[in-house]
Amino acid sequence: MRRLMRSLPWIAGVALAFAGLQLGDWQMRRADEKRAVQAQIDSRAQLPAILAPADAMPSEWQAVRAQGVWLESKARLIDNRTHRGQAGYHLVMPLRLEDGSGVVLVNRGWVAAGDRRVLPQWSTPEGVVTVEGRVRHPARETFMLAADVGSADTMVWQQIDLMRHRILIREAGAEGPLADWVLEQTSAQADGLVRDWPQPAAGVDRHLAYAFQWYALAALMLILTAWHGWRRFFRRHHDHPSARRFVRG
Incomplete structure (x- = not known):
């Protein structure tokens, strides 16, 4: 039981690092999906304007x-x-x-x-x-x-x-x-109105930022887990009787 309790920080650290990597990968996949959406938006914006009747349903943008x-x-x-x-x-x-x-x-x-x-x-x-x-x-x-x-x-x-x-x-x-x-x-008209519309964005940068945060959390968990393991190893080695005899010389 004591061995299990001592292993809990290791298990928790590895589990959190794994979860961070998985969530980071998921955000990267979402970013790829948004890139595809952004490519569609950009391609539609490059097409010439079409005449659309009122009962049609043209694609957004x-x-x-x-x-x-x-x-x-x-x-x-x-x-x-x-x-x-x-x-x-x-x-x-x-x-x-x-x-x-x-x-x-x-x-x-x-x-x-x-x-x-x-x-x-x-x-x-x-x-x-x-x-x-x-x-x-x-x-x-x-x-x-x-x-x-x-x-x-x-x-x-x-x-x-x-x-x-x-x-x-x-x-x-x-x-x-x-x-x-x-x-x-978007066409110009002398009517005193401003048509400075924001450019359409699918939100790729947002998912990349989230992915960076999850990867950073995973890296932090790995560093803390490694540091905790090094401390335990150093203490066990330092507290071992042979190590104390060596120190006394």
Whole structure:
């Protein structure tokens, strides 16, 4: 029993080192998976923009071109969006597609928030416009703030809500469905909006950082286990009777 108790630090150290190595390897595999996802994102970004009808479901980050007429009266501001540390809104506006397939929501860009009692101003071109951007799939939130639940007529929302946007589209009398995706506009337009979107990232660096932490923990456990073993060996050797006779000379 005493021998088992003395061996526990060895067993624990080796087990923790093994667990750290396994978890580090798992994070490296996750990083490889994310690299594959990032490669897909990058390849989609290099493809030329395609015309996509409202009832299509293009891949996220795919470049898309849309032609239609703005439904400016049904635009909504998405609150709590920052740009370089400054608070503001994203302007989300429906675009009734020229091909008659339906309506697409377009995130036209960021606008600064000044006095919260006064809504910001922007300009909207009239007639048929061509908008280019990349596809985003809005998150399906299961939790919403109480302030963001209610009438679709509220001008400022906390997030994109496809259900309430569909109510607005019906009120506008637009024909066809509302697309289940959002076009994040990248094409230039003289409207006073900022379209400095962050580059898409799959999160490879995060998994590499986690892997480094697990490998570092495994290395630390091995070092501590080896140090503990060396101390035990040194003490046993030093306390052995023959060692004491040698020291006395």
